[in-house]
Amino acid sequence: MEVTERDPVSGRETTGHEWNGIKELDTPVPRGVLMFLIVTHVWAIAWWFFVPAWPLGTTYTKGLLGVEQKRTVEAKLVEVQRDRAGWTNRIETESYEAILADEALMKTVRATGRQLFGDNCAACHGRDGKGRANYPDLTDDDWLWGGGPQNIERTLRVGINAQHPESRAGQMPAFGREKMLDRDQVGSVAAYVHSLSNPGASTPENVKQIEAGRKVFATTCAACHGEDAKGSRELGAPNLTDARWIYGGDLDTIIASVHGGRQGHMPTWDERLTTAEIRTLALYVHDLGTRAP
Incomplete structure (x- = not known):
């Protein structure tokens, strides 16, 4: 007759397995865990029959509840x-x-x-x-x-x-590159335009240049930008007095724009x-x- 060994502390039987002096207790699965496992397995098996689950060649089991996610999604899309x-x-x-x-x-x-x-x-x-x-x-x-x-x-x-x-058409001519204005005229009109949105840029040293630029502007640029330089929405010509720039409003960038022109694209x-x-x-x-x- 086999004699089982009991742990002297807990009083539970051992399995007979021992590792480094530690003996394994024959402890049963807690009832709560066991019930949870049983319920989940039963529910999983039942769910196979309630909803579409098993492939059958070119079709599949439809499920007793008639629930189909494809139809649900289609209904929501509609x-x-x-x-x-x-x-x-x-x-x-x-x-x-x-x-x-x-x-x-x-x-x-x-x-x-x-x-x-x-x-x-x-x-x-x-x-x-x-x-x-x-x-x-x-x-x-x-x-x-x-x-x-x-x-x-x-x-x-x-x-x-x-x-x-x-299409709307808008272009800033390349006044310098196309030789419509010489180097001094490009610099003068750029200085004038720069001063419109930067009053502090006008100094006693460049006042003559700015005045010369104003004259160039009146004969060359006012047709699009207006005599007051506030632009024209009919022509897509920007307001040059409000310090809001697409390509930049510093003097060097304005010179580059007057010299090489600009042509955006939308x-x-x-x-x-x-x-x-x-x-x-x-x-x-x-x-x-x-x-x-």
Whole structure:
């Protein structure tokens, strides 16, 4: 007859296994753990029959509950499209004034526009719309072609210096490179333009140069930028008096612009985005430039 050994401390039987003087107790699995394991196994087996589970060649078991995630997802997509159709139809058909006056709709515009902007515009203008070197800041309410939603929509549709037949066209001639102005004239008119947004740049030492530049500006630049240098949104000519620059407003950069010219590019989105998406973006970008800080 086999005699079992009991641990003198706990009183439990041992298994007979011993490692380095330590004997293994024959301790049963706790009842709570055992019940948990049994319930989970029973539930797993039952779940095979309740929901789709087993592949059967080209099909699978459908489950007693008739639950199918594919149908659930399809139903949700249909619901989302139905909800989306409601507000996108308003974006396409209602006036900008009516949309801007509807704060609930504008909340949707801001959420959707933010995603559209991030996907299509942020590469150039930055995710916050503040632009970067050679790309305009869209948050400062300072626009080449006008910052109303209608103007922004048109710019999005046809682009600037793009291949669209109705593209906006804007170019700063290369006055120095093309020999329209000599070296001194380029330097003088650049000094004058620099002084418009930097009054402190005008000193007794360069006042004559600035005056000479003013005369060059009147005969060469005023046709686009205006006699007051405040620009023209019809021509896409920037305001030179407000210290907001795309390419830079320091004297050396202005000299480079007058000498070599500038020609920006904005792609046309007419065939890339839907009407609702373009109008949503127009509203979103307009909102960036007018929203209170």
